Amino acid sequence: MMISPYPVATIFGVLIVALTIAAGLIWLERRLLALWQDRYGPNRVGPFGLFQVMADMIKIFFKEDWIPPFADKTIFVIAPAIIMVTVLMSFAVLPIAPGIVVSDLNVGVLFILAMSSLGVYSVALAGWSSDNKYSLLGALRAAAQMLSYEVFMGLSIMGVVLLAGSFNLVQIIDAQRGLWFVIPQFLGFVLFLIAGVAETRRLPFDLPEAESELVAGFHSEYSGMKFGMFFVGEYLGITLISSLIAILFLGGWLGPILPPIVWFLLKTFLLICFFILLRASLPRPRFDQLMTWGWKVMLPLAVANLLVTGAIVVATAQGRSF
Amino acid sequence: MFSILQTMWNVFLHMFHRRVTVQYPEEKPYLAPRYRGRIILSRDPDGGERCVACYLCAAVCPVDCIALQATEDSSGRRYPEFFRINFSRCIFCGFCEDACPTYAIQLTPDFEMGEYHRPNLVYEKEDLLINGPGKYPGYNFWRVCGVQIGGKDKGESEREAAPADVHTLLP
Numbered sequence: 001m002m003i004s005p006y007p008v009a010t011i012f013g014v015l016i017v018a019l020t021i022a023a024g025l026i027w028l029e030r031r032l033l034a035l036w037q038d039r040y041g042p043n044r045v046g047p048f049g050l051f052q053v054m055a056d057m058i059k060i061f062f063k064e065d066w067i068p069p070f071a072d073k074t075i076f077v078i079a080p081a082i083i084m085v086t087v088l089m090s091f092a093v094l095p096i097a098p099g100i101v102v103s104d105l106n107v108g109v110l111f112i113l114a115m116s117s118l119g120v121y122s123v124a125l126a127g128w129s130s131d132n133k134y135s136l137l138g139a140l141r142a143a144a145q146m147l148s149y150e151v152f153m154g155l156s157i158m159g160v161v162l163l164a165g166s167f168n169l170v171q172i173i174d175a176q177r178g179l180w181f182v183i184p185q186f187l188g189f190v191l192f193l194i195a196g197v198a199e200t201r202r203l204p205f206d207l208p209e210a211e212s213e214l215v216a217g218f219h220s221e222y223s224g225m226k227f228g229m230f231f232v233g234e235y236l237g238i239t240l241i242s243s244l245i246a247i248l249f250l251g252g253w254l255g256p257i258l259p260p261i262v263w264f265l266l267k268t269f270l271l272i273c274f275f276i277l278l279r280a281s282l283p284r285p286r287f288d289q290l291m292t293w294g295w296k297v298m299l300p301l302a303v304a305n306l307l308v309t310g311a312i313v314v315a316t317a318q319g320r321s322f
Numbered sequence: 323m324f325s326i327l328q329t330m331w332n333v334f335l336h337m338f339h340r341r342v343t344v345q346y347p348e349e350k351p352y353l354a355p356r357y358r359g360r361i362i363l364s365r366d367p368d369g370g371e372r373c374v375a376c377y378l379c380a381a382v383c384p385v386d387c388i389a390l391q392a393t394e395d396s397s398g399r400r401y402p403e404f405f406r407i408n409f410s411r412c413i414f415c416g417f418c419e420d421a422c423p424t425y426a427i428q429l430t431p432d433f434e435m436g437e438y439h440r441p442n443l444v445y446e447k448e449d450l451l452i453n454g455p456g457k458y459p460g461y462n463f464w465r466v467c468g469v470q471i472g473g474k475d476k477g478e479s480e481r482e483a484a485p486a487d488v489h490t491l492l493p
Contacts, residue, residue, distance in 0.1 A: 036336045040343045281333035282326060 011092075011102050018091050022235040027053050029235075029276050036280040063224040068130070071221060075129035080226045083122035083233035090115040090240050095170045097253050097261040108169040109161060112244065113154050116199055120146045122233070123201070123208060127218035138217025141287060142208035145198060148294040149205075152302035153195035159188040159309040160248050173252035180251040187305045189249045191298055196241035198294070200234060202275060204282040207290060242271035353431035355457070358416045360432040361407055363447065364425065364456035371451065372426035372463055375402040379418035379427050387411035388418060397472025399464065405447040410440055424463040428456045 027042065027050060034041030042049035067073055093108040095101040105111055120143055127139020161167055163184060164175035172181075182189045198205040209217030219230045246252060246267035253260030285293070344351045353359070364372055375392030393403040418427045437443050455461065470476050477484040 035341075036333050038336055038339050038342050040341055040345070277330055277334060281330045 007102070010100060013100075014091055014094075014096070014102055015088065018088065018236060018239060019232070021239050022232045023053050023057070025235040025238065025272065026056065026231070028272070029279075032273060032276045033280050036277065057228075060225060060228045065224040065226065068132075068221050070131045072129035072131065075125050076221075077226070079122050079126035079129060080222065080229035080233070081122075082125070083119055084229050084236070086115045086119045086122065087233055087236040087240055091236075093169060094240070094243055095173060095247065095252060096243075096264055097259075100261070101170065104170055105168070107167045109157055109167045109172070109248075112240075113150070113157075116153075117146075117150055119199075119237070120150075123218050126222070126230070127208075130218070130221040132221055134214045134216075135218050135220045138208045138210075138214045138220070141210075141214075142201060142218055145201070145205065145207060145290060145294075148291060149195045149198035149298075152191060152294070152299045153199060155299070155302035155306055156188045156191035156195060157248055158306050159185045162306075162309050162313050169247055169252075173247055173254065176251040176254060180249065180254075182249040185249065185305075185309070187301060188309075189245070191302050191305065192248065193245060194298065196245060197275065197278060198290075200237035200241055200275075202234070202238065203279040204284045205290065206284060207287055210284060238272055238275050239268065242275065243268045245271050353433075355431060357431035357433075358414045358419075358429040360409075360430050360435055361412065361414075361418065361445075361450065362428055362430055362452045362456065363405065363450040364428055364452055364454065364458075366462045366464065367455055367460065368462065369453075370399070370464070371401050372424045372455075373402050373405065374400045374424055374426070374463065375405075376400075376423060378421040378423065382417045382421040384415060384417065385411045385413055398469075399471050402447065405450060407445050407450060408443065409435060409445060410443040425456070425458045425461055426463075430456075 030052075031041040031043075031049070042052040045051040045055050067076055090112045092102040093105045093111050095104070123142040123146070124139045127135040127137075127142070130136070160172060160181050163181060164172040166172060166175070175181075201208050207217075208214075209219065211217075214220070219227055222230060243264070246264060250267050250271075251263075252267075253264040255263035255266075258266075366372055373390075375390055377390065377392070380386075380388040380390060387408040388406070389408075390405040391403040392400055394400050414429065416429050419429050422428075435443070464471060464474065466480050468476070468479060468482060
């Protein structure tokens with residue numbers, strides 16, 4: 001167990017870095033999308049358009065914080081806070097570098113899965129309390145989608161947990177010293193990647209907010225900073241899933257020459273770029289296709305992966321005692 | 323499945339393509355000479371107004387943004403007393419240019435006419451008149467038309483035969 005010598009500093013450090021990255025992602029996503037669509041994207045405000053985020057923030061802060069008169073006010077206000085809280089809570093167990101982790105939890109993987117399950121409430125309650133048919137449809141879709149994809153999201157990491165013999169994220173990273181889990185667990189990696197995209201409700205799985213059919217889905221009625229919280233929550237979710245993939249499958253901070261934290265941030269950054277590439281290139285599927293894909297293809301694959309991994313672990317562990 | 327990966331790869335390759343955006347205020351786009359932008363009134367090579375105030379442009383204008391009043395000077399030349407184009411209405415269709423019998427009204431490759439106050443978009447004759455002949459350098463309407471004006475009698479136009487003498491039967 002590694003405990004940081006300055007817990008408060010670590011907490012604030014992780015909070016500030018996570019929120020800054022989430023804000024910066026707004027700029028990064030727009031620039032990268034533009035790059036892949038042969039455009040420039042925001043490049044006027046400040047160097048490379050970096051201050052665009054600041055301008056957007058100022059704008060969003062000064063917007064009227066409007067609550068529709070027909071909405072269920074308490075839940076309407078709480079919903080965007082839930083997504084921020086659950087995602088930021090997950091960051092608490094992420095090991096960023098040796099010794100830099102807010103809480104070195106023994107059941108870190110389970111904690112993150114639990115928190116991402118709780119995130120469904122945010123979306124479902126937001127859609128419900130808006131009292132708007134589009135919001136409600138978006139919320140229904142989000143609830144169904146996230147529940148279905150959570151099932152095999154959990155199962156797809158179990159292979160990693162079996163190989164590492166621990167739910168602790170730090171120990172999972174340590175277990176990858178010889179070989180990153182992306183090689184023995186390639187199927188699990190692919191499954192988790194797809195589930196991760198679905199969990200963060202990103203394109204191509206952004207059916208809850210499909211703007212071509214549902215206005216803006218569950219956040220149709222939100223404006224100002226409450227909308228901003230959904231927005232930042234989504235980018236925090238991307239950061240979380242990317243760093244999680246980096247930790248579980250790509251060896252976290254492990255890597256030659258460069259310092260550990262650089263390796264971790266580099267892997268996370270590349271995965272985030274991959275997420276944005278997904279958005280730039282793929283259309284969204286029909287909802288029934290999404291469900292069929294989840295239950296009939298991904299879930300059996302995840303179960304098969306778990307069974308085979310389990311069998312191999314048991315077979316090779318004859319001499320060892322667990 | 324394979325097509326999904328190929329799509330992603332193709333999109334990724336766009337990273338190395340040239341960007342199509344024109345960085346506008348610094349880098350101006352090329353506008354063709356026949357681009358339909360700000361409307362001007364041109365002059366004859368000798369400096370006189372080409373417009374003969376025939377009202378054809380005002381009649382053809384689909385949004386009624388052209389207003390003018392015809393008048394005549396002492397030599398018999400028709401010209402507009404005032405000529406007003408309301409650019410907040412103009413749709414730059416170019417019909418006025420097509421309708422104009424004297425090449426007076428022309429559209430130019432200039433679109434940068436933003437204003438903070440709407441009334442500033444109403445251009446009067448002194449705003450519209452330019453000092454040159456525009457797209458038709460050699461053309462001088464009053465020198466090729468058969469109309470008699472001060473300083474040019476019948477038969478004195480370019481390529482115009484002398485008027486027939488109706489008092490004789492000889493060819």
